[in-house]
Amino acid sequence: MSDLHWTTAIPSVQPNELRLRGYRIDELMGRVTFGQAVYLALKGELPSPEVGRLMDAMLVSSIDHGATPPSALAAHTVASTGATLNASIAAGVLSINRYHGGAIEDCMRLLLEAIGRFDGGSPAELASKMLAELKAQKKRAPGFGHRVHTDDPRTKRLLTLADELGISGDGVVMARAFEKGLEESLGRRLPLNVDGALAALLVDLDFPPELGNAFFTIARVTGLAAHAHEEMTRQRPMRRIHPTDHEYDGPASRELG
Amino acid sequence: MSDLHWTTAIPSVQPNELRLRGYRIDELMGRVTFGQAVYLALKGELPSPEVGRLMDAMLVSSIDHGATPPSALAAHTVASTGATLNASIAAGVLSINRYHGGAIEDCMRLLLEAIGRFDGGSPAELASKMLAELKAQKKRAPGFGHRVHTDDPRTKRLLTLADELGISGDGVVMARAFEKGLEESLGRRLPLNVDGALAALLVDLDFPPELGNAFFTIARVTGLAAHAHEEMTRQRPMRRIHPTDHEYDGPASRELG
Amino acid sequence: MSDLHWTTAIPSVQPNELRLRGYRIDELMGRVTFGQAVYLALKGELPSPEVGRLMDAMLVSSIDHGATPPSALAAHTVASTGATLNASIAAGVLSINRYHGGAIEDCMRLLLEAIGRFDGGSPAELASKMLAELKAQKKRAPGFGHRVHTDDPRTKRLLTLADELGISGDGVVMARAFEKGLEESLGRRLPLNVDGALAALLVDLDFPPELGNAFFTIARVTGLAAHAHEEMTRQRPMRRIHPTDHEYDGPASRELG
């Protein structure tokens, strides 16, 4: 043992025995979904089946949202230069920041502040008060409104699932209070967006806010890999990549069986 | 439509309607696991429930394998400098290359070559022949043997699951033929390792070999996120990070309920 | 011209005519050093010969400072996995943050605040006052003191050169005032370190503080390239990289002719 000895609470590795947070990885395989394993890796405990199912749904919600987000474009751009797949993915990961995916963490902090300040009165009143404070600081509430999706189906699905699975808690209550408060103060709906819904659920799952970025990154790496691979296999090297002038030419719209 | 117009077969986005490979993302949520969605994103079709279950198991198998692999150390190192979480993850992703995770792709190519050359005779003979060719080129068969894990429980679990789920095919047959051939030519066991088992299953799931790197990266990003977050929250900035002198101090060994 | 039309004040490119900030690149070649060109690229104007000479010296001062800094170790770690040279360099670049190289920007902000608050009295008194404020906030003055180098020869050389070249200004005056103030309040010397000296000079060259990171990165990329290349050519893949247990085996100590 050197004077640089250190400890980690994540993996333990012995010959022919690999554990994650105390569980044998081979025992987890086939018995938990990847979403449940993500929860275990980040939080240190296995989720209930309900939480596991919500985790999978949350990850699926963030797997991709088009070829226009900067992370997808960064992955395409780097892939077009002859980069390796992992370098292309890394460039996409580097694009997940304050303005792209960052609303999850910001909204988690807002909701946690609201929960911390809540004194048992009306969530709606507290939300209105905090919205007024934000307005006085010329700030906008993170996690609400979207340029394109005025009624984001992912948001609705996330909250419905969380309600059905009995997971919705103070985070969801506060998110809905802010949504109502915004509608009242603006005179029009500025609905919770998918970042805000994920924030509410991550709060109710007791994730620390700084893992909002990790959550989004874990889900999105799959989309980035698909984009980078498509660039490598379908496009000519060094093409000029237009950020919006693209269209979908994959399988036609279809429904789950 | 500009002269830079391009197409993608992955996402299609309309106001309030987001689809992945033709399926509405909100419809996928809660009905498919993340492992199934990874398969859809990369391969373009939803997997059968059996393949979906195997995908989740394969991703779980690769979520982390210790604090010693260079991707974990790169993530710790970058995180220790005050980097953001996503920059730390990106550095880890950049470490997944030929010598770290790369045996998956290399072994896929070996197995695909064997399948391509197979003429209906004995897989064992073909494997022996190809091993002799590798030896003549002073190359080693990728995906076999491990410094630490002589009998990797993840390998066994992956192959057992694939057999049970009826997925094992030519990739697994050839992998086992190479394993047998190696034992015969070396006079001792040099067993299929976890990279080799993943390679065999990815071949049987009809993934192209260049997605071996993507598969490992997608799974491992979760472990990298956990390592980077731990560095940020448990360690002092700019500590000297010893590559091997660390021990586990997390939850005690435990079994799935 | 599309509705995405944008402008840049850095390069202008016509067939057979490439300009940087208005100057033809081929005309710059052979007539300015790279240090002068770095100044032009970042600041928009060519430096005087004196400033150009100082820029070269500042860049040389930061080209490398050992195999122990996390940026060097990250480059070695990624290179050891079979990564490309540029991916290895990128991992090193990702390590240049608040705790590694970041003292340049932090010290620039401190000196700029001092200059802004200076009302014509004694720099030493202002420095003492600001040091007391920092102490009350339990913060340390960035850019002062070093674990290893108590009398950093690079600092001395930078300040001597800047004095000789007539460039030292308010930044250097304030840096020296803080150095004196620290000695008085601590009862022992806590000298300006190389980050602090670079900060003082960058302030006197009128660089904005957020370019402190860029300056260090530009200089250090050379060292990172050398380290990554050495890893690829002299070391065995996937070796365990000890953060401190290394020694120098290059050319013996020698003097400039």
Added chain:
Amino acid sequence: MSDLHWTTAIPSVQPNELRLRGYRIDELMGRVTFGQAVYLALKGELPSPEVGRLMDAMLVSSIDHGATPPSALAAHTVASTGATLNASIAAGVLSINRYHGGAIEDCMRLLLEAIGRFDGGSPAELASKMLAELKAQKKRAPGFGHRVHTDDPRTKRLLTLADELGISGDGVVMARAFEKGLEESLGRRLPLNVDGALAALLVDLDFPPELGNAFFTIARVTGLAAHAHEEMTRQRPMRRIHPTDHEYDGPASRELG
């Protein structure tokens, strides 16, 4: 000394004494340009003054070549998401690959092969023979021709300088032989481009070909830093970045005094 002990031939660091390849860094400062220090770091020896001057010119030639190259666009894209400056630079660095900057290394290998095969006869004949071989393999000679710059002023300047400084050697001879051979076989000029000229000079400076990527990266990081900084300070977050529809609005065309 642990069993992980290793050696490096680049930096040696003692308290208050930092050396690069045997020279004290503080002694180098003010006496060598950054271009000379780059040569020292990568090659291990100080260059002659002539070689140093050429190194600076070569680095200046590659500092930037517009907002359209993928490395610039990747840096802009990542910077637009709120990334740190070094993460934006890292994404640009990840774009320097086979198809972007990679012709330097490829052309170096071509020229080195020609030099190796040269038996004292006519360089022109050897070049014609090798061009015919490339054509038979349906490959193009790397380092020749450019979509936009038919008569690249940087190429001319690099070769003129190298001639004047007495540095041009076999690399330049062979590059010119290939240029002539291409004109003869095609019936039109396909001139040496800037990558090819850099390749010829790096060969004559005895750089190994795998450092072609490092050379370009070291020079270009400055341009990437300028682009990323401009994105952060002049543009609105998350704008859509058009790859070609941009124009220059910096200082008017001007000449060196």
